[in-house]
Amino acid sequence: MASPLQQFEIKTIAAANIGGVNVSFTNSSLFMVIAITAITAFLLLGVRKRALVPGRLQSMAELMYEFVAGLVRDNVGSAGRAYFPFIFSLFMFILFCNTIGLIPYTFTVTSHIIVTFALAIVVFIGVTIVGIAKHGMKWFSYFFPPGAPIYMAPLLVPIEVLSYLARPVTLALRLFANMMAGHTMLKVFAGFVIALGVAGVAPLAILIALYMLELIVAVLQAFVFAILTCLYLHDALHLH
Amino acid sequence: MTKRGPDEKKPSLSDLRGRIARVREREAAEANRQGRASLSGGGVVLRVGIEMAGTLAVGVAIGWGLDRWLGTGPWLMVVFLFLGGAAGVLNVYRAVSNIGLAPGYRFPGADDKSGDGEGDQKGKSG
DSSP states (O other), rough: OOEEEEEEEEOOEOOOTTTTOOOOOOOOOHHHHHHHHHHHHHHHHHHHOOSOOOOHHHHHHHHHHHHHHHHHHHTGGGGGGGGHHHHHHHHHHHHHHHHTTTTTTOOGGGGGHHHHHHHHHHHHHHHHHHHHHHHHGEEEEEESTTTTTTGGGHHHHHHOOOHHHHHHHHHHHHHHHHHHHHHHHHHHHHHHHHTTGGHHHHHHHHHHHHHHHHHHHHHHHHHHHHHHHHHHHHHHHHHH | TTTHHHHHHHHHHHHHHHHHHHHHHHHHHHHHHHHHHHHHHTTTTHHHHHHHHHHHHHHHHHHHHHHHHHTOOOOOHHHHHHHHHHHHHHHHHHHHHTSSSOOSOOGGHHHHHHHHHHHHHHHOOO
16 A cells, blocks of 8 residues: 555656756646646636626636635735735635645645745745835834833844744645645545455545545635735735 | 605615615625634634744744854753744734734724724624
8 A cells, every 4th residue: 555645755757957956847846837727727718708798717717816806905905906916826826736636646736845835935025025115114113012111122022023933934834734634634544445445435435525625625725825925915014 | 746756766765875885884894704704713723733833943943043053052942942932822812813913913993904893893703
């Protein structure tokens, strides 16, 4: 029986090495390309007809667009409209990576912490730059709660800075842990189905329920990633 | 009769417009609250655990790195372990009280994206 962790193995498809850096095209890269192609195809085919009364595909594309637009409007406010393309791309990429990974024989890009951390660190650095560019030195007042006595600063400032620095880590960890745990659990129960023979019907039933749960988790984690990006952006734009 | 007809209609139309506006407002508020609720409802335990452990790990990592750089034995790591723990508790508090993982305390009244009354309600429902 294959190890439940075998599914996370990175396989090199086309080896490449530029200046001592391994830039091979792997199965992870392949599924990122597939996700991006699927998103592009979905949106382009969806809006191709530009019908006043949308068809099925156009409805889905518009639904996605309006969902993220509502998310940005509710959580960042009108100032966040400029950042809508970024949040929409982020949401769609994570959503498609998560859901494509649930198809058997595929690879889940977001089950590797380096991928989710790369996404999170881009959000973190971007939000920090937006905050500093908008507020200048006043942005650093962020780390001292207003109204606290000044002699508490040596204790409060390090705690607030740590709390801020933990953002990309927890953001990355949340998506990664959910995806990896879910996929490992699916494989473990799938292994039981074969090993138990006829009695394998019981784990098969659990497997179906788990699969439904994973589908929810895949969509929910894309949503959580997007909404937390929105909240961080809101903080950077408005301070407190 | 002919004069009273339009007179009766006018107030009823503006009344209807006001009613539609009120319903829309309520729906928007409801949708907003539901969005927040589903975020805090989805896997709250895992979220809180990750928040706590992740922040603590960041604290320990920074302390360890500073120790290696400055050569100050285990002391900075010990200090940052406690600071990381405090920051973790702070993050958990912010996550569950629906203020939204933000550094700095945000008071409901100071929230500019929604009315102060609504902000208050959101804080309590979380």
